[in-house]
Amino acid sequence: LSISPFIADLPKVELHVHIEGTLTPTLRWELAHRNNVSLPYSTFDELKASYAVTLNHRPELNGRQPGIPTFLEAYFAGCEVLRTEDDFYDLAMAYLRRCTEMNVRYTEPFFDIQAHTRRGVPAPSVLNGYLRAQHDAKEQFNVRSRWVLCFLRDEPVEDGLAAYREARPWAAGIVEGGKGLFHAVGLASNAYERPPMLFEEGFNLARADGLHITMHCDFGQKDTYAHLNEAIFRVCEGRGSERIDHGLDAEDREELWQGLRDRNIGLTLCPHAYHRRTATEVLFPKIRRLWENGVKICINSDDPTLMHDVWIDGNMQKVYTYGGFSKVDMVRLARNAVDMSWAVDDVKRSIY
Ligand code: HPA
Numbered sequence: 196l197s198i199s200p201f202i203a204d205l206p207k208v209e210l211h212v213h214i215e216g217t218l219t220p221t222l223r224w225e226l227a228h229r230n231n232v233s234l235p236y237s238t239f240d241e242l243k244a245s246y247a248v249t250l251n252h253r254p255e256l257n258g259r260q261p262g263i264p265t266f267l268e269a270y271f272a273g274c275e276v277l278r279t280e281d282d283f284y285d286l287a288m289a290y291l292r293r294c295t296e297m298n299v300r301y302t303e304p305f306f307d308i309q310a311h312t313r314r315g316v317p318a319p320s321v322l323n324g325y326l327r328a329q330h331d332a333k334e335q336f337n338v339r340s341r342w343v344l345c346f347l348r349d350e351p352v353e354d355g356l357a358a359y360r361e362a363r364p365w366a367a368g369i370v371e372g373g374k375g376l377f378h379a380v381g382l383a384s385n386a387y388e389r390p391p392m393l394f395e396e397g398f399n400l401a402r403a404d405g406l407h408i409t410m411h412c413d414f415g416q417k418d419t420y421a422h423l424n425e426a427i428f429r430v431c432e433g434r435g436s437e438r439i440d441h442g443l444d445a446e447d448r449e450e451l452w453q454g455l456r457d458r459n460i461g462l463t464l465c466p467h468a469y470h471r472r473t474a475t476e477v478l479f480p481k482i483r484r485l486w487e488n489g490v491k492i493c494i495n496s497d498d499p500t501l502m503h504d505v506w507i508d509g510n511m512q513k514v515y516t517y518g519g520f521s522k523v524d525m526v527r528l529a530r531n532a533v534d535m536s537w538a539v540d541d542v543k544r545s546i547y
Pocket residue numbers: 213216270383384385411413497498
């Protein structure tokens with residue numbers, strides 16, 4: 196699917212992208228050599244080919260084939276080459292540079308600090324690498340970013356709390372002397388039997404620090420409606436999450452999509468991620484119905500290099516081509532991301 200000039204030129208804001216999911220095979224290869232990390236591939240072409248075969252990460256659906264990693268296994272395997280502050284800087288700068296090519300003016304990337312600290316990488320290496328990229332991308336590319344620290348929901352809750360406490364000096368909000376890297380916390384990784392309410396203490400800590408809250412409710416998960424119910428109505432002492440990442444399953448249940456609409460909780464959708472495993476005729480009408488029912492949605496990429504190299508522009512093109520969205524609708528979708536963002540008003544106004 197080629198990207199039309201109209202989609203290419205739209206000013207964009209991205210609110211759902213995992214920075215570790217933007218690691219290209221090229222940079223991974225380079226970092227493996229820089230850091231003497233051995234990869235299970237003897238040639239670059241083999242490494243590249245490995246990106247084509249990642250499966251769904253839902254363990255209950257499985258369909259695993261021996262030797263082929265699940266999606267999240269491939270994602271965390273990619274992280275192995277990230278060791279030093281410069282590695283995290285290079286990863287972030289590569290994505291932020293690419294933003295300029297897609298006319299992404301502002302972005303709120305997720306990062307998984309625990310994916311690195313649990314391998315023995317010091318937290319400051321990760322955080323300072325991203326902080327430097329945040330600064331340099333603003334200066335060099337005029338691309339602004341406010342980052343989102345994600346708890347790994349399949350790790351013990353305590354580990355997430357400890358990671359948050361360690362990262363806190365890099366937060367924004369009302370943290371005294373905070374360096375302003377991240378403005379929110381999120382919830383990522385495998386949702387299997389890990390509902391949002393388990394992380395209530397972490398969300399409340401972050402809220403007390405003046406940070407924003409979002410959380411993944413992936414499409415087609417076990418207990419997906421129960422997780423959505425918690426994210427919409429129960430977390431944050433009953434206020435609900437400010438945004439939900441994915442959340443597409445809410446379309447199936449009136450009380451859920453009405454809850455999203457009435458509480459003005461926007462969904463950060465990643466159409467290509469679903470399109471990998473959902474028929475066009477099923478998926479795009481579903482997105483359309485959420486839109487027509489007044490749920491606020493925006494379009495994003497999730498993990499572009501692990502998802503056939505489809506970035507935010509490719510995701511928008513899919514919605515435009517398959518979803519029956521007009522040019523005016525597409526501008527509205529792009530504006531929704533501005534409204535849903537946690538940018539300051541000046542930045543919002545500079546985009547639309
Ligand atoms: N789902 C959940 N967590 C993630 C993903 C995803 O697709 N990518 C990176 N972290």
